Amino acid sequence: MTVPNPARRTSPRSDLTTPPPDAAEPRVDPKAELDFSEIGDVLGNACFGCGPEVPHGLRITRTGHEGSTSYGEFTVIPEHQGAPGLAHGGILAAAMDEILGTSAWLLGGRYVTGRLETDFVRPVPVGSRVHLTARCTGVHGRKAYMEGEGRIGGPDGPVAVRAAAVFIEVPLEHFTEER
Numbered sequence: 001m002t003v004p005n006p007a008r009r010t011s012p013r014s015d016l017t018t019p020p021p022d023a024a025e026p027r028v029d030p031k032a033e034l035d036f037s038e039i040g041d042v043l044g045n046a047c048f049g050c051g052p053e054v055p056h057g058l059r060i061t062r063t064g065h066e067g068s069t070s071y072g073e074f075t076v077i078p079e080h081q082g083a084p085g086l087a088h089g090g091i092l093a094a095a096m097d098e099i100l101g102t103s104a105w106l107l108g109g110r111y112v113t114g115r116l117e118t119d120f121v122r123p124v125p126v127g128s129r130v131h132l133t134a135r136c137t138g139v140h141g142r143k144a145y146m147e148g149e150g151r152i153g154g155p156d157g158p159v160a161v162r163a164a165a166v167f168i169e170v171p172l173e174h175f176t177e178e179r
């Protein structure tokens with residue numbers, strides 16, 4: 001049996017992260033496009049992914065979107081290292097989680113990651129600028145199916161990481177209730 005080489009696949013999707021045939025096309029909520037301040041009420045500026053002053057955080061900057069496709073960037077710093085001189089895989093997965101979550105946000109609901117699948121395609125040296133892209137591939141009930149990739153050095157740079165995910169819509173209380 002031939003084992004597929006993940007580096008040669010163009011999508012990391014499994015059955016669990018592939019929208020079902022009756023999934024709806026994603027629709028961006030114009031309010032979500034405009035009302036960016038609301039996410040600050042939920043996440044504040046303490047988010048490891050995008051908090052602008054979180055020590056050793058990813059400090060991802062969101063650079064724009066077209067429909068549900070969102071774009072962002074971050075730089076791999078020494079504190080993100082796993083193997084010597086290279087980004088830790090968990091850091092790259094966190095970066096994908098953040099940009100996938102940004103595209104889910106644009107749908108207008110409040111979403112959390114239910115499942116995140118990641119293919120690590122090539123090593124990412126410390127100091128790299130990683131360009132992130134994510135999009136919604138379908139919506140089914142409370143589930144938003146997402147996928148994206150991270151490229152080294154520029155939007156057309158080599159793909160380093162690919163991810164697919166299912167985000168689940170939750171009520172505001174998910175974030176505010178005491179636990």
Ligand SMILES: CCCCCCCCCCCCCC(=O)SCCNC(=O)CCNC(=O)[C@H](O)C(C)(C)COP(=O)(O)OP(=O)(O)OC[C@H]1O[C@@H](n2cnc3c(N)ncnc32)[C@H](O)[C@@H]1OP(=O)(O)O
Nearest residue numbers: 036039097098101102105112113114115141143166168170
């Ligand atoms: C641009 C402007 C800026 C915007 C910035 C925003 C950026 C934000 C960036 C942030 C980025 C970081 C983001 C983060 O880091 S979010 C933090 C990480 N995630 C979590 O903490 C989530 C923890 N889990 C839960 O709270 C619950 O398990 C949830 C809420 C997910 C579901 O529990 P709940 O009891 O509510 O729902 P349910 O169990 O009835 O399931 C409902 C449906 O969902 C399906 N399902 C459930 N789990 C999975 C799964 N694992 N794979 C596939 N499917 C799954 C399930 O089959 C069912 O489908 P169906 O039977 O209806 O068909």
